Amino acid sequence: MSGDGGADSGRRASRPSGGRARGAGSRGAASGSRRDRSVSPARVVAFDVLEAVRTSDSYANLLLPARIERAGLEGSDAGLATELTYGTLRRLGTWDAVIADAAGRPTDRIDPPVLDLLRLGTHQLLATRVPTHAAVNETVALAHRVAPAAAGFVNAVLRQVSRTDAEEWMRRLAESARDDTERLATTTSHPAWIVRALRSALAHEGRADELGALLDADNASPVVNLVALPGLGDAAVDELGAPDVYSPVGFTAEHPLALVAAHEGRIRVQDEGSQLAALALSRARPVEPGERWLDLCAGPGGKTALLAAEALAGGAALAANELVPARAELVRRAIAAVPLDVHVRVGDGTDLDPAELGAPGGFDRILLDAPCTGLGALRRRPEARWRKQPADVAELTAVQARLADAAFAALAPGGILAYVTCSPHTAETHGTIAAALKRWGEAAEPLDTAAAVRQVANRPLDLGGDGRTVQLWPHRHGTDAMFIALVRKRPEAEPAAAAR
Numbered sequence: 001m002s003g004d005g006g007a008d009s010g011r012r013a014s015r016p017s018g019g020r021a022r023g024a025g026s027r028g029a030a031s032g033s034r035r036d037r038s039v040s041p042a043r044v045v046a047f048d049v050l051e052a053v054r055t056s057d058s059y060a061n062l063l064l065p066a067r068i069e070r071a072g073l074e075g076s077d078a079g080l081a082t083e084l085t086y087g088t089l090r091r092l093g094t095w096d097a098v099i100a101d102a103a104g105r106p107t108d109r110i111d112p113p114v115l116d117l118l119r120l121g122t123h124q125l126l127a128t129r130v131p132t133h134a135a136v137n138e139t140v141a142l143a144h145r146v147a148p149a150a151a152g153f154v155n156a157v158l159r160q161v162s163r164t165d166a167e168e169w170m171r172r173l174a175e176s177a178r179d180d181t182e183r184l185a186t187t188t189s190h191p192a193w194i195v196r197a198l199r200s201a202l203a204h205e206g207r208a209d210e211l212g213a214l215l216d217a218d219n220a221s222p223v224v225n226l227v228a229l230p231g232l233g234d235a236a237v238d239e240l241g242a243p244d245v246y247s248p249v250g251f252t253a254e255h256p257l258a259l260v261a262a263h264e265g266r267i268r269v270q271d272e273g274s275q276l277a278a279l280a281l282s283r284a285r286p287v288e289p290g291e292r293w294l295d296l297c298a299g300p301g302g303k304t305a306l307l308a309a310e311a312l313a314g315g316a317a318l319a320a321n322e323l324v325p326a327r328a329e330l331v332r333r334a335i336a337a338v339p340l341d342v343h344v345r346v347g348d349g350t351d352l353d354p355a356e357l358g359a360p361g362g363f364d365r366i367l368l369d370a371p372c373t374g375l376g377a378l379r380r381r382p383e384a385r386w387r388k389q390p391a392d393v394a395e396l397t398a399v400q401a402r403l404a405d406a407a408f409a410a411l412a413p414g415g416i417l418a419y420v421t422c423s424p425h426t427a428e429t430h431g432t433i434a435a436a437l438k439r440w441g442e443a444a445e446p447l448d449t450a451a452a453v454r455q456v457a458n459r460p461l462d463l464g465g466d467g468r469t470v471q472l473w474p475h476r477h478g479t480d481a482m483f484i485a486l487v488r489k490r491p492e493a494e495p496a497a498a499a500r
């Protein structure tokens with residue numbers, strides 16, 4: 001199985017700590033579970049989060065840390081809760097196909113809390129090194145707490161799952177698929193429409209043969225990437241940790257969160273692809289002191305913070321805009337460590353007057369990191385793939401087009417726009433930018449984005465396409481699948497205009 005279950009998971013589970021009562025893991029499920037209903041707190045936390053994600057649209061990456069803290073989990077127990085929660089959510093499509101087969105009924109005929117228990121148990125059985133008896137017994141014990149009438153059913157289904165190993169399950173699922181898309185969708189746990197979208201995005205570069213590697217990369221736990229805001233720290237990235245492969249300001253470290261806490265906003269968690277996207281704009285050409293920059297869709301402010309540090313170093317001014325007030329507040333917090341006076345406007349980016357943000361002649365650089373489906377960051381948002389719907393794409397591309405027009409209108413003649421998405425869906429990437437370029441006509445000049453990204457990167461990047469745009473990939477670059485397109489407003493074009 002892919003990277004979800006590691007040796008650590010197995011050790012954690014077989015030697016649980018922190019408040020778990022006597023070893024349910026050493027007993028037979030049928031006899032032991034009724035007498036000993038203790039469950040490891042890590043599994044209780046994982047189940048709680050799965051339930052909240054299902055019932056209240058919670059985000060696992062926001063909820064889990066709070067639940068881990070509330071339960072007092074640390075070290076290996078916190079690690080187990082994280083692995084069980086994220087791993088189960090990512091692989092849910094595959095586990096549901098296994099459960100349906102083992103239970104002899106479709107999963108929509110299983111009570112949702114019971115299905116969550118079965119998903120949790122199946123994940124342990126097929127994707128971690130948790131011993132079979134522990135995976136079954138602990139899940140049955142949990143069933144006695146949350147769905148007592150179904151404990152026998154849970155026991156029977158998990159025992160049925162455990163009779164076949166993961167490899168054989170995958171072979172069976174692959175064999176029963178009607179076509180290649182369904183095979184990949186079931187065995188790699190992606191909705192079929194996402195498999196098709198990712199295949200077509202790779203095919204755009206003539207690299208459709210990388211689809212399997214991409215889908216697998218979506219199921220692997222990503223490393224925590226850090227950025228050291230340039231010019232603000234006293235240590236170089238190679239002194240802080242292991243420098244990133246591509247980003248000159250990024251690195252990984254053994255204890256990333258401790259480092260973030262200790263550096264008060266000057267070191268932040270940020271995907272390497274996001275760093276490259278911000279730097280492609282800030283370093284597209286030398287900064288002239290007095291330049292005016294805008295981050296049009298800034299929340300929660302990751303790229304704003306990097307742009308702010310870059311603007312400070314180059315003597316530029318920066319403004320930020322965000323539609324959602326709570327996210328605008330996150331932008332303010334994100335840039336607090338940068339001694340630059342950044343005006344953070346709360347409002348619709350399609351209704352923005354550059355003069356209101358101190359740039360009556362328009363902005364010299366604008367980042368439009370557009371709202372998108374986020375299909376390029378599925379590994380970081382384990383439940384996202386099940387929430388997104390094909391209809392979201394049409395809605396979002398309409399918003400992207402309006403924001404792109406507003407951004408282009410707000411550029412000063414000669415100014416540069418970076419259109420960025422964390423989705424590789426071609427409708428949101430090439431589709432949005434090609435349609436915009438058509439609307440903007442002679443006033444717009446697509447830049448060599450590949451050259452801009454290569455110029456900031458530590459080493460050569462394997463990029464597809466014609467160079468006007470850049471698509472990064474988790475399986476090829478180890479980044480989120482960020483899309484970047486740099487476009488210049490020709491110097492002879494009309495001056496900037498208010499978007500309203």
Ligand SMILES: C[S@@+](CC[C@H](N)C(=O)[O-])C[C@H]1O[C@@H](n2cnc3c(N)ncnc32)[C@H](O)[C@@H]1O
Pocket residue numbers: 274296297298299300301302303304321322323324327347348349350369370371372399403422
């Ligand atoms: C992809 S996120 C930006 C991420 C951000 N650049 C970062 O690196 O942290 C897109 C943001 O656009 C905001 N947004 C959506 N529609 C908007 C609009 N019409 N005007 C301004 N912001 C908008 C969303 O609330 C969201 O915070």
